[in-house]
Amino acid sequence: MSELIKEEGPQKGAGQQKVSRRNLLADLAKATVGLAAGVAVLSASAGQVEAESSTPQLAPSPAPLAKQIPQDQLILRMQRELYKALQKPAEQRQWAMVIDQRKCVGCSSCTVACKAENKLPPGVVYRPVIEEEYGTFPNVSRRFLPRPCMHCTNPPCIKVCPVAATYKQKDGIVVIDYDKCIGCRYCISACPYGARTFDWGEYYTEGTPELEKYELEPAFEYGEKRARVKHNSPINNTRKCHFCLHRLNEGMLPMCVTTCIGRATYFGDKSDPESLVSELIGSSRVMRLKEELGTEPNLYYLV
Numbered sequence: 001m002s003e004l005i006k007e008e009g010p011q012k013g014a015g016q017q018k019v020s021r022r023n024l025l026a027d028l029a030k031a032t033v034g035l036a037a038g039v040a041v042l043s044a045s046a047g048q049v050e051a052e053s054s055t056p057q058l059a060p061s062p063a064p065l066a067k068q069i070p071q072d073q074l075i076l077r078m079q080r081e082l083y084k085a086l087q088k089p090a091e092q093r094q095w096a097m098v099i100d101q102r103k104c105v106g107c108s109s110c111t112v113a114c115k116a117e118n119k120l121p122p123g124v125v126y127r128p129v130i131e132e133e134y135g136t137f138p139n140v141s142r143r144f145l146p147r148p149c150m151h152c153t154n155p156p157c158i159k160v161c162p163v164a165a166t167y168k169q170k171d172g173i174v175v176i177d178y179d180k181c182i183g184c185r186y187c188i189s190a191c192p193y194g195a196r197t198f199d200w201g202e203y204y205t206e207g208t209p210e211l212e213k214y215e216l217e218p219a220f221e222y223g224e225k226r227a228r229v230k231h232n233s234p235i236n237n238t239r240k241c242h243f244c245l246h247r248l249n250e251g252m253l254p255m256c257v258t259t260c261i262g263r264a265t266y267f268g269d270k271s272d273p274e275s276l277v278s279e280l281i282g283s284s285r286v287m288r289l290k291e292e293l294g295t296e297p298n299l300y301y302l303v
């Protein structure tokens with residue numbers, strides 16, 4: 001039909017358009033074809049994406065371990081500085097320890113690790129953690145003070161030993177010769193820090209049907225293998241922290257340093273101005289216990 005047909009429905013104004021029925025059917029056909037083509041394209045794209053996602057992807061090869069570990073980690077830095085210090089003569093290095101009280105959470109992991117490393121018997125503790133509560137209720141808090149041997153520059157314990165069993169090494173560590181020690185305990189009284197204890201020869205499983213094997217295992221303090229047998233050293237000797245000297249000589253950090261969960265304990269050569277401990281000792285937060293006594297401890301605290 002060639003005649004035009006008016007669009008059904010009410011008139012909406014003078015601008016109402018007239019549409020040819022033939023043109024209307026042609027437009028509908030074009031729209032249907034376009035919609036079908038679009039659906040086909042989308043289906044093909046989805047199939048391609050699915051095929052690509054199902055294809056196994058090869059993982060990138062891992063980087064070498066040395067590159068994965070950040071080189072600025074403090075524990076790694078201390079280890080590197082330990083190797084560096086061991087290359088020098090003993091008299092040219094001075095071992096020191098720094099403890100950050102803000103990082104110490106009082107977990108006592110250092111105490112436990114020290115006892116395990118040195119096979120310490122009942123009553124012998126090299127590194128106790130002293131707890132202190134401060135403030136006024138209800139505004140109170142707690143702080144923790146690990147207290148190993150101070151390894152003083154001017155140690156009073158050496159002066160009172162009648163047999164020279166306690167002496168200071170060239171690297172600054174105060175040590176005890178178990179074979180010379182007579183158990184007089186003068187050094188325990190002379191130490192102003194309470195850092196020395198006495199080995200009375202006790203066992204944890206004493207009084208039970210049988211001593212456990214772990215109590216009879218030898219200790220390797222000072223690099224010497226000593227089985228724990230009655231009347232043999234270090235039983236009836238004074239004992240104390242020695243910065244894990246047997247580990248240091250093998251290129252390892254003290255056990256308390258490596259087991260500290262908060263990285264609150266630092267160790268190194270303070271004679272090296274570029275070492276971590278030298279940097280920390282220069283902090284405005286640093287302090288030492290009982291400095292007024294003139295003992296010059298080589299253990300520092302950050303408060």
